[in-house]
Amino acid sequence: MWTDILLQAVLILVSVFMFLAMYDIPQKFLTKLRFRNRADLQAKRHFVVGAQLLAQAKSSKTSRSSAASLAKQAEAEADKAISLDPKDAASHILKALALDLQGFKTSALDSLDVALSNPAVKSLTDGEKGDALFKRAEVKVAMSQRGRVDPAIEDLNEAVRLGCDGVRVFCLLGECYEAKKMSEEAKMAYEAALKAEPSSTAAQAALARLGS
Secondary structure, eight states: OHHHHHHHHHHHHHHHHHHHHHTTHHHHHHHHHHHHHHHHHHHHHHHHHHHHHHHHHHOTTSOHHHHHHHHHHHHHHHHHHHHHOTTOHHHHHHHHHHHHHTTOHHHHHHHHHHHTSTTGGGGSOHHHHHHHHHHHHHHHHHHOOTTOOHHHHHHHHHHHHTTOOOHHHHHHHHHHHHHTTOHHHHHHHHHHHHHHOTTOHHHHHHHHHTTO
8 A cells, every 4th residue: 555655656746847847847947046136136236336326425525416416326226226126125215315315305205114114124124124214203303394293203112112222213202202392201212312322412402401
């Protein structure tokens, strides 16, 4: 009985391999894999070029007109990377930073939303996700009106939970609480900022302003 079962299993395996070979499936799979790896490599090249352009655009030595041109080029490189690998959040974040530098806040926010949503967000570590949440909160604050900063507060608290606890995060969180007239929460945020960076003049000034 066991001999018959073994023989049937061998025959099934042979039939499967003959089917795969007949339709060239292994070769097609390897070709697809090579193309995917090549596309990933090209996407990363575009990302690196875009990041370099953005760094130049942010340089204090760059004129305003040159910065705008470099930021636009960085955006174009980010778009090329996204077209090759749309699931890589880093390229969406790069595009958001380039758009923000050009003053396109709404479009920058859209790109950050994509980066922080599935499936792209899966490519981020907790630290990277925290940084992206901080940037999104920063853009939201810049776009907010009449103290409507609750979405930014949510992003900042999540960033802190993920370990993004730098002075900039807590100072922005303090500003948001101040905008909502939540003085005690603002003081706690600024105190956390001072703990992260004791020499922070922004946090010191804010606490003095709040009477702490």
